[in-house]
Amino acid sequence: MASTPRPQSRPTSGAEQIKATSVTSRARQVRPAAEGWDQARTPEGRPLLQFKQPRVTQPPKHWADMTQDERVAKVKELGLPAFRAKQLNTHYFTHYTSDPADMTDLPKERREELVAELFPPLLTEVKRLETDNGDTIKFLWRLFDGALVESVLMRYPGRITLCVSSQCGCGMNCPFCATGQAGLTRNMSTAEIVDQVVAANRAIARGELRGSKRAEGDPAERVTNIVFMGMGEPLANYKRVMAALRTYVEPQPNGLGMSARNITVSTVGLVPAIRKLAEEDLPVTFALSLHAPDDELRDDLIPVNDRWKVDEALDAAYEYYEKTGRRVSIEYALIKDMNDHGWRADLLARKLNARGRGWVHVNPIPLNPTPGSIWTASEKDVTAEFIDRLESAGIPATLRDTRGEEIDGACGQLAATE
Template identity: 80%
Template sequence: MTKQTPSSAGLNRPQVRPTAEGWKQPMGPDGRPQLQFAQKPRVSQPPQHLADMTLAERSAKLKEMGLQAFRAKQLSVHYFQHYTTDPEQMTDLPAAQRQELAEAMFPTLLTEVKRLVTDNGDTIKFLWRLFDGSLVESVLMRYPGRVTLCVSSQCGCGMNCPFCATGQNGLTRNMSTAEILDQIVQANRVIAEGGLKGTGRKGVHDAERVTNIVFMGMGEPLANYKRVMNAVHRMIDEAPEGLGMSARGITVSTVGLVPAINKLAEEDIPITFALSLHAPDDELRDDLIPVNSRWKADAAIDAAYNYYQKTGRRVSIEYALIKDMNDHPWRAALLAKKLNARGRGWVHVNPIPLNPTPGSIWTSSEPEVMQEFLDILNDAGVPTTLRDTRGKEIDGACGQLAAAE
């Protein structure tokens, strides 16, 4: 018997269909997975925090309280540059007013519940408890030359994707602007304290604060559009108004909310846009990404291409490679055909091996299958790079830790 090549083997591989494991997907009257775009009614939000406001709004609030408005700048420096909310460390403020100022501007937003660290120390996963008991996660990763933080934007998620741990309990509420930003500030504090290991380009820790943000944590960022964009503005605002980060280091990801993608293209902020596609054909994507029942794969790709045309920023296509489900050679060829039909040079594909789960249908493709998938896309002229995976040993996929708790 002759040995099959990967291509011929791919023709004979089975087609595994998406199905939720260990939980039951909520279904609507039409028999389709139920989508939840709005948070549950009358859900309370956290108290207003300094990071929810512009510098002018911070000054105005202090004036309303009978406090000096210029203290807003000092408080902003402490939070965004020194990463502290501890009044005892704010020695440039009058001792008699420190506690009052801190209580007014820094209500507790995120309380650390658990911290998991990889063996080499270059990846840390945080589990945070919010003011209402909700649990969210963020993941801090050091790479050569940069430090990336994967942030959450919602408590839970309403997109109801069968493979996602976050979506098991639906959407509880949107996170506030400050709750999103506090993930970064607390991560910066951990870095400043020496909590993140790993080395930079020249064998030294060459990035001593978060340089890159990816909105790929818990929740669908574009379903919390206003607060996410407020957070992005605060990330790129110059100090002390904000964190003074580069917009080009911020990536906003979506499963394909087409109207919001088009709105994002009009923002005139040079952030990176990523479309979590995971299948180029509607037959599979309808089940894999339920929002595809509203906006089909071609509509989502069109919106991604529109983002490129409006901004000149190359788009990323995220594609989780799942064994015998979406990793067939013909799907790689179809994806290449659809992307090239819109033009060349506008897109980069980032396949990523799914974190393997023993005995589950949701497991990573075989190495030779992944390589063939990449080769088909690259040979078709579509730049494609297998994305580095981090945090397998600490349940790195967002939602795993909160679900376990």
């Protein structure tokens, strides 16, 4: 059966945009602007984008930076038989330890040397903040060069999610995001990205993440879901993020044995990298941080929109769905009087439906409110109407359950300061 051609998107007229009966159709339009800091800008006055890291030193090579073949070759180089690689894998990826005192199956006289050579320290915990009920922990890590990054561990019914960072800082320069205020320091290494999960699993095994108790006989708890929604733009550190993803899903003991379907990679819309991700044969969940369906607003809200427009990003997201069969998530932070107008919900629904049905899900995200700021959460009735308009147009939408607001660990709050 011949496929039905996709309707071409077209500009939305002012008459279509303004609905006098709508709660959210008020004329007020707040424009994005950085508050309390100055965005780095190009000579032409546009927000400066950093796609490549400055020339900096990466951390020493770690066991998690290596492929399995490289690990076997390394232990042989150190004068040990090949089977020692499996033992080291088991310690790190299954028992979540690189402490030589725990490696009792290795030659006693070699343990300290092996750990020093193969497991250089990557993350040093500077501090942690916990919610009152203990089901969310924000970790502040110092890296080998003094750079600071954060990750957030969250318990939900039936799953444990870790929000990981992929860069020290971020070069995407979005005016509402705390992470991007200092720009990009450097890309994180593959092992630094992996070690966040290992460290989180170690904390869980020690009982440091409070919440539901494991029944006797149940498998040991560990991180089940990962979201690349911490510090940095994951697709701007493409090679190392992909290597980390493959280590996440590699069966234990050679990797962490996670399900690719429980891993979400989020991007502000680096279109060539989205298309590359679709070819990786790695069925992760893909999330596009859209936040506005019209280029006029998104140019200022998400500066990378200068490079790849809304329709280009949506086309790439749809192609990801076509290639992988995995439903795409659209992330949409609802900001009072800025992007929460009813006509924008209608426009978003039209653009998504123009590309097909059943391929996408929208996650409206309540912005963390700041009294008196232009960056303030939408009112509840406005949020409800925005979601209702999407659902009435056949677009499934679920309001995000944000975690960690009280410890500055929610979306857009990760600033990595002591």
